[in-house]
Amino acid sequence: MSSVAEEKTLVLNEQQIKQKIKRIAYEVFENNFREKTIVVAGIEGQGYQFAKLISKELKAISPIEVVIAKISVDKFATEQSEVKLDVATKEFKKRCVLLVDDVLNTGRTLAFAMKPFLETGVKKVEVAVLVNRSHTQFPMMPTYTGHALTTTLKDHVEVVLGKDSAVYLR
Numbered sequence: 001m002s003s004v005a006e007e008k009t010l011v012l013n014e015q016q017i018k019q020k021i022k023r024i025a026y027e028v029f030e031n032n033f034r035e036k037t038i039v040v041a042g043i044e045g046q047g048y049q050f051a052k053l054i055s056k057e058l059k060a061i062s063p064i065e066v067v068i069a070k071i072s073v074d075k076f077a078t079e080q081s082e083v084k085l086d087v088a089t090k091e092f093k094k095r096c097v098l099l100v101d102d103v104l105n106t107g108r109t110l111a112f113a114m115k116p117f118l119e120t121g122v123k124k125v126e127v128a129v130l131v132n133r134s135h136t137q138f139p140m141m142p143t144y145t146g147h148a149l150t151t152t153l154k155d156h157v158e159v160v161l162g163k164d165s166a167v168y169l170r
Helices: 014-031 046-061 108-113 115-120
Strands: 009-012 037-043 065-072 096-104 124-132 144-148 157-160 166-169
Touching (some): 009 014, 009 124, 009 144, 014 144, 014 166, 037 046, 037 108, 046 124, 046 157, 124 157
Parallel strands (some): 037 065, 037 096, 124 144
Antiparallel strands (some): 157 166
């Protein structure tokens, strides 16, 4: 019996990802046009890369000051783990926070990542994801979704941002 190479199906190409980022940035601006500053907080890894791309687009289309933050959280912990931010809490107190990740699967990572913002007294928290798989086990519903994708629990969504950006399903 020969081993079969793992097949990848292209879900989004680089141009489509750029269009999704631009649309999300416009929606964030439309919903927050009265804000002077927005904190865009991305989950370490591809979520943070996605947050940087949204921030760049938001700065290009709006007068809103954008503070970018990196969230470090254990994505595989079954219980709340320590959440670290690379910005001081004063940066997001009484401000709108856009929590960003590449893929929403169960919602656990986003739920855990929200903790420091809830403890600090932010104005509101919105969520942006590039791909929503809709297998939520936690009550996380994204405010902004790049692409909704119906998958099985066995499927894996791979997001590549940067050079040769793409989203694959394996």
